[in-house]
Amino acid sequence: MGLIDALLATYTYLVANFDEFLRLLAEHLALVLVSVALAIVIAIPMGVLATRNERAKSIVMSFGNVSQTVPTLAIIALVFPILGLGFLPALVGLFAYALLPILTNTVAGLENVDESTVEAARGMGMTENQILRQIQLPLAVPVIFAGIRTSAVLNVGTAYLAFFIGGGGLGVWVISGISLFNTPQLLAGAIPGALLAIGLDSLFGLIEGRLSGESMAEQSAAAG
């Protein structure tokens, strides 16, 4: 079967099963977005805490590192005995996996803010909280967002494995496609995932631009 034929068959399969496709895509997207959102909510404050206190930093960073070194499949498998089957355990696994990139980038972003900028802010009478909110976090936004984008893209791929513990998502088509040698079904699950990863990456890029002020990026380019 040629490539064109395979793509045509994939298209036919997709159209024939469009309702199911939409359901799987929605599940997949929910897994990715909710896990990343939770990771943002937890990892950014943890990152801030880590930059404030050396001991907190070593604890937080080793926690994040451990959650990242466990193989993807193993995380899913590890959650299963504890939380059982379904959407929630898959979500927890993905959440743990999304933490580290956001955490390391939050720490790196905050630590990369020029020491003299912070000194100027402190010398002008900003409180530590004002320095964090008005100076450090805004300046760290591009780096933190790079972490969020990494997590989102990683999790689009990892979410395929949710199928193994009944978490749903596009993995249903891909894994059954592999088992049944059903190439159109496999591709109908895989190609939208690739597009989803690219789409999410661009979307977060756009939000980042809005947040850190496009004008600043333009000005920097002009000055450089």
Next chain:
Amino acid sequence: MTKTNTTGTTEAPDTMIKFDGVTKIYSDQTVAIEDISFEVERGTTTVFVGPSGCGKTTTMTLVNRMQDPTEGAVYYDGTDIQELDKVDLRRDIGYVIQEIGLFDHMTVGENIATVPELKGWDQSRIDDRVDELLELMDLEPGTYRDQYPNALSGGQQQRIGVARALAADPDVLLMDEPFGALDPLTREELQDEFLEIQERIDTTILFVTHDINEALKMGDKIAIFDVGELVQYGSPKEILHNPATEFVEDFIGADRTLKELQITPVRDIMSESVPTVEQPTASSVADTAEAATAALADGTGDQYVAPTNTVDIALSRMIETDTQSLPVVKDDDVVGTITESSIRAHQSNGGV
């Protein structure tokens, strides 16, 4: 602002900052400064000068409590600063650092507005103040207010840094090697501009530098530091004329006399007798006056000096034009004469 005269210290009423036996030892046991005492008069500029690691920056940062003294006390307008709230104190003290430290994510206007914002000024007052300061710094508000710092040159950035520090009309301005990172030309330009601004504001300024020439140029008073020690504190004249130690002498350099000339304005030495052609006795002087008028007429003139020029320039022009006297010209009028012998006499009299 907090203006309480609570402590029972007796001091002259015009003392703005007072160091009383201050020692600072860092947590790694480095002694930054040891037992330093001096007073800074309100509205004057005091320059801390010395080699790297002599404790001059530490001394300055004790004033806005970026550091706290290990022993002794620092008084701000009569109050021990340990009794003042750190944050309030810092909002009353302008702070300029060598690295400038502008906030890259904020516009020039927002940068300058930082302290007024923190102090809760209303928006229209802040806007007016930002424009006023940009004009003071010779930066057109319409062009620069909404730019981002990255788009500006180093000199412009430090102008913004100074404007930001002056925004809330601080009583005290701390400047830590403010022009140290700029190229020599821009540095001189900013020094001159700042000297003018200094005339117009009634702020007590502490200025740190490692450059003795900058210190002599900017300071009403100079404090010379050697490793952790304040070795001499006095006016530029006093320091040039009576260096307290060999260290001070070395630090000033071999061209001490020339440096004195560099800080002496022509008006201090010139004689106010205006030479005219009708006085035939002072023929040589009259010649130069005529030459000056001629030079003024065709706009080429190097053969005269202004009363605000420094004596080294007068001397240099005398050597250049191979003459022993020059007319002093102000607003196109000859107002006096300066002669080489009067310069020599002035120097041998002890520069007073």
